Amino acid sequence: MNKRQFLRGLRVGIPISLGYLAVSFALGITAREDGLTALQATLTSLLVNASAGQYAAFTVMAAQGGYLEIAIVEAVTNARYILMSAALSQKLPANAKLWHRLVIGFNVNDEIFGMAIAEEDKLNPFYYFGMMVIAMPGWALGTFLGCSVGNILPERLVSALSVALYGMFLAVIIPAAKKNRIILGVVLASMAVSLALSVWPLFVGVSSGTRIIIITVVLSALAAVLFPVREEAAQDDA
Amino acid sequence: MTHNVYLYIAIVALTTYLVRMLPLTLIRKEIKNTFVRSFLFYVPYVTLAAMTFPAIVNATHNVWSGVAALIVGVIVAWVSGNLFLVASSACVVVFLAELILVRGPML
Numbered sequence A: 001m002n003k004r005q006f007l008r009g010l011r012v013g014i015p016i017s018l019g020y021l022a023v024s025f026a027l028g029i030t031a032r033e034d035g036l037t038a039l040q041a042t043l044t045s046l047l048v049n050a051s052a053g054q055y056a057a058f059t060v061m062a063a064q065g066g067y068l069e070i071a072i073v074e075a076v077t078n079a080r081y082i083l084m085s086a087a088l089s090q091k092l093p094a095n096a097k098l099w100h101r102l103v104i105g106f107n108v109n110d111e112i113f114g115m116a117i118a119e120e121d122k123l124n125p126f127y128y129f130g131m132m133v134i135a136m137p138g139w140a141l142g143t144f145l146g147c148s149v150g151n152i153l154p155e156r157l158v159s160a161l162s163v164a165l166y167g168m169f170l171a172v173i174i175p176a177a178k179k180n181r182i183i184l185g186v187v188l189a190s191m192a193v194s195l196a197l198s199v200w201p202l203f204v205g206v207s208s209g210t211r212i213i214i215i216t217v218v219l220s221a222l223a224a225v226l227f228p229v230r231e232e233a234a235q236d237d238a
Numbered sequence B: 001m002t003h004n005v006y007l008y009i010a011i012v013a014l015t016t017y018l019v020r021m022l023p024l025t026l027i028r029k030e031i032k033n034t035f036v037r038s039f040l041f042y043v044p045y046v047t048l049a050a051m052t053f054p055a056i057v058n059a060t061h062n063v064w065s066g067v068a069a070l071i072v073g074v075i076v077a078w079v080s081g082n083l084f085l086v087a088s089s090a091c092v093v094v095f096l097a098e099l100i101l102v103r104g105p106m107l
Helices: A002-033 A038-048 A051-062 A067-077 A080-091 A098-107 A110-117 A125-149 A155-161 A164-179 A181-199 A208-226 A231-237 B005-026 B034-052 B055-059 B063-079 B083-101
Strands: none
Touching (some): A002 A038, A002 A051, A002 A125, A002 B083, A038 A051, A038 A125, A051 A067, A051 A208, A067 A208, A067 B005, A080 A098, A080 A208, A080 B005, A098 A125, A098 B005, A155 B083, A164 B034, A164 B055, A164 B083
């Protein structure tokens, strides 16, 4: 059972890994521009697995910021993972072991989280491990290539691949929205607010990570008040 | 004073791990409170929707190829829901659209 779930995770992880390869390529190029060696950049990718978080970290490193500063910047840029991990904690079976949680915590990120949440039933930790095992090397390898050999991919290909991960997000939220009118409304409202905040002068100085957190907290709370989820409904639609 | 890059990396890795790991290990029980349950139920949809739009439109070389990727991605996701199919059709659409929209070498 667990073995089959692990293998299924590997399979689902393949497109994630390919998408990562393309995205982390750009990250590797940035790392080189910020003065990191290929080893340092790859090590960061292996240990951190967070795009915005790593961009922010490389920027602080290049500016020779303080150790406390880089810790704060990192906690803020990655704060949305607090919400994702909290949501995952409810998706896991209550009897999931501590080591399962400790391993999953190593790689909670947008794409794998999206796949985990799209599960019909509770999340089998081994399905998650399978996705991690295949996705993480893609992220590290892309960083390594970007940092060591620079841009070998034609620009047209990079531009095309840059939407791969967004396509995966759509594959998670749209089918759920099709089945549930409230989720459809929530998705449309989130996109509208996200667009509004991205052009509203008051929020222009606010990083996209912080914007996502604000939108997530406010709109999820609003939806929870207006459309509280009953036990059975959550089971059907989650 | 020059900072040690490996110490930087260790701090970044540790901070990120704590942010992800603590909610997973501290919230062990199923939450009964309806508001909190509902809140966490909506979190993924709000987060993923807000992360996708308008970012997908700005990710590509040309805004209109990004718009095309969004429209095609939504349609394919609505009809099939297959992860790989949605992601790859969005990529293909961008590639084809930019063959028409962007002439000459891309910089």
